[in-house]
Amino acid sequence: MKSLLKVSVAALALAFSLSSTAADKKLVVATDTAFVPFEFKQGDKYVGFDVDLWDAIAKELKLDYTLKPMDFSGIIPALQTRNVDLALAG
Numbered sequence: 001m002k003s004l005l006k007v008s009v010a011a012l013a014l015a016f017s018l019s020s021t022a023a024d025k026k027l028v029v030a031t032d033t034a035f036v037p038f039e040f041k042q043g044d045k046y047v048g049f050d051v052d053l054w055d056a057i058a059k060e061l062k063l064d065y066t067l068k069p070m071d072f073s074g075i076i077p078a079l080q081t082r083n084v085d086l087a088l089a090g
Helices: 002-017 020-024 049-061 072-080
Strands: 026-031 039-042 045-047 064-069 086-088
Touching (some): 045 049
Parallel strands (some): 026 064
16 A cells, blocks of 8 residues: 555656656656566566556556666665656565
């Protein structure tokens, strides 16, 4: 439940902060794919609750994105250095 709240708040913040030009670019979304059942790799696809929720939010907001898998310890530094636009991490 906490993950749902975090992702929802992040999505709302993202929706309000994106200008039309920013919304046109492809967002880079960091994710720790070793956190079953929230994010994990199944075959050649990333799946899980957080991935499904973000996909639904992105479709609703008409955002194009790519998932960037990384170790959990690298997610905050990637956000701080703006190497990724947002993060999914259970």
